[in-house]
Amino acid sequence: MKTLAVGELKTHFSEVLEGVKKGEEYVVCFGRKKEKVAVIIPYEKYQRKSVQLGVLEGIVSYKFHDDFDMTDEEFIGS
Helix, strand or coil, rough: CEEEEHHHHHHHHHHHHHHHHHHCEEEEEECCEEEEEEEECCHHHHHHHCCCCCCHHHEEEECCCCCCCCHHHHCCCC
């Protein structure tokens, strides 16, 4: 995951979008403290919000908190 300040994002926006189309992710930072304010991810990854639980489907559920920093694939070990 790459980190960009807002100014860099504005300057290289087309290149960032090309990277996103290839599956790259970007964190957008703002201000003097470079506070992380947004993440740009491929739309397919945004759409995929649930993981099928197989034999436990309908019996077990899970929810990730907003500050959880692991992909679904890393979590389920695939």
